[in-house]
Amino acid sequence: MSFRTERPQSWQVCTACGNEATELDPHPRCTVCGGLLALAHRPPALTRAELLARFAERRDDGPGATGSGVWRFREMVLPTATDVVSHPEGNTPLLHRAALDAWAGARRLLLKHEGHNPTGSFKDRGMTVGVTQARRVGARAVACASTGNTSASLASYAAHAGLPALVLVPADRVALGKLAQTLAYGATTLLVRGDFDDCLRLVEEASAQLGVYLLNSINPFRIEGQKTIVLELLQQLGWTAPDWIVLPAGNLGNTAAFGKALREAREWGLIDQLPRLAAVQAAGAAPFARSFTEGFEHRYTVRAETVATAIRIGNPASFERAVEAIRETDGVVLAVTDEEILEAKAAIDGSGVGCEPASAASVAGVRDLIRRGLATPDQHTVAILTGHILKDPGILLEYHGKREPAPPGANRPIEIEPSLSAVARAMEARGGR
Ligand code: F0G
Numbered sequence: 001m002s003f004r005t006e007r008p009q010s011w012q013v014c015t016a017c018g019n020e021a022t023e024l025d026p027h028p029r030c031t032v033c034g035g036l037l038a039l040a041h042r043p044p045a046l047t048r049a050e051l052l053a054r055f056a057e058r059r060d061d062g063p064g065a066t067g068s069g070v071w072r073f074r075e076m077v078l079p080t081a082t083d084v085v086s087h088p089e090g091n092t093p094l095l096h097r098a099a100l101d102a103w104a105g106a107r108r109l110l111l112k113h114e115g116h117n118p119t120g121s122f123k124d125r126g127m128t129v130g131v132t133q134a135r136r137v138g139a140r141a142v143a144c145a146s147t148g149n150t151s152a153s154l155a156s157y158a159a160h161a162g163l164p165a166l167v168l169v170p171a172d173r174v175a176l177g178k179l180a181q182t183l184a185y186g187a188t189t190l191l192v193r194g195d196f197d198d199c200l201r202l203v204e205e206a207s208a209q210l211g212v213y214l215l216n217s218i219n220p221f222r223i224e225g226q227k228t229i230v231l232e233l234l235q236q237l238g239w240t241a242p243d244w245i246v247l248p249a250g251n252l253g254n255t256a257a258f259g260k261a262l263r264e265a266r267e268w269g270l271i272d273q274l275p276r277l278a279a280v281q282a283a284g285a286a287p288f289a290r291s292f293t294e295g296f297e298h299r300y301t302v303r304a305e306t307v308a309t310a311i312r313i314g315n316p317a318s319f320e321r322a323v324e325a326i327r328e329t330d331g332v333v334l335a336v337t338d339e340e341i342l343e344a345k346a347a348i349d350g351s352g353v354g355c356e357p358a359s360a361a362s363v364a365g366v367r368d369l370i371r372r373g374l375a376t377p378d379q380h381t382v383a384i385l386t387g388h389i390l391k392d393p394g395i396l397l398e399y400h401g402k403r404e405p406a407p408p409g410a411n412r413p414i415e416i417e418p419s420l421s422a423v424a425r426a427m428e429a430r431g432g433r
Pocket of ligand 1: 123147150250252311356358359
């Protein structure tokens with residue numbers, strides 16, 4: 001018999017002051033200093049080979065979670081969870097398209113397409129864990145602020161769990177597909193006359209006052225789920241790290257999650273080298289990129305404006321955690337213009353892969369990394385595509401159908417009379433295509 005006090009399987013730690021809380025503590029922030037919380041897990045008593053074998057074999061996680069690409073990594077996510085709320089999610093492809101190598105100036109650029117998740121974005125990976133936790137702590141309702149994807153995902157998982165959902169989104173500038181999904185999945189949807197930063201402030205206040213469980217990415221259980229983007233891509237690469245992982249960055253939850261995943265993968269002996277992270281912001285919403293150029297000495301907030309509405313965020317909540325992720329991986333933060341984002345998106349869409357505007361920031365970032373000599377074309381680079389092409393149909397119809405003069409890759413529809421000769425004329429005009 002041992003008299004040593006054993007650590008529990010998992011617990012929460014404040015990233016600012018180090019105060020600890022139990023795994024089932026429902027507070028959204030540290031109750032001592034208001035800092036952001038993180039989950040810590042006791043590594044299982046398994047060798048590296050045994051743990052990797054478990055990850056590889058785990059195709060059936062029990063009722064509701066068959067084949068989840070999140071719960072497959074449960075030892076590193078939430079090992080004590082049993083009754084999980086899963087669609088399932090994850091298992092997203094790693095794609096290669098020669099046309100995108102050519103566009104970005106890379107030799108072998110891989111794309112991890114998170115748009116293949118059940119609601120069409122990477123948010124489902126965090127939400128399966130977040131909503132599972134909401135049920136474990138006995139939440140009576142769940143809430144988030146969102147630029148659209150988080151709200152669609154929350155609405156879907158809350159419906160699955162039978163929990164009421166409240167979402168706050170900016171009254172304008174939420175992409176059509178995301179708003180439509182959120183309504184259809186049944187969340188109470190508040191169109192706030194303000195921007196995302198206003199929504200986040202408001203939902204934090206509302207959740208504290210009204211006792212509703214907060215599921216923005218400040219919630220540490222969301223971060224645990226999002227880590228699996230990195231774990232799954234490492235698994236797909238045979239547990240060898242690429243040279244670079246490039247991702248779009250807005251509220252910085254994902255950048256923080258990637259840093260944590262890589263730190264833990266190394267601590268647990270799963271990889272021996274860290275890839276470098278490149279976080280890519282839109283130039284009109286780039287407080288993190290600005291701070292990076294000054295060695296992170298100051299934290300900035302901006303009034304955000306960009307065509308990539310998913311990352312139209314001026315005061316990112318996970319700023320400090322993301323700074324750590326960039327520092328620990330010898331990473332960089334880039335800003336790309338809206339024109340570059342749209343050009344990259346046209347190349348991604350034109351390759352047949354397709355993604356939403358914010359996702360294209362990652363591929364625009366890869367081209368920028370190579371042009372600036374920060375990465376070489378031969379380096380092994382993975383770009384994360386965070387959302388599905390159909391999330392934002394409005395921008396597609398505007399880009400292809402309306403913009404004057406026609407932008408690169410624009411594909412104008414041709415309206416015709418219902419006659420064979422009109423079809424023939426249209427084909428001729430397009431060079432027989
Ligand atoms: N890409 C997409 C498609 C997103 O929806 C988001 C964030 C990001 C990238 C950036 O990730 O915020 O973790 O840095 N969308 C949030 C939302 C803000 O409400 O859906 P981040």
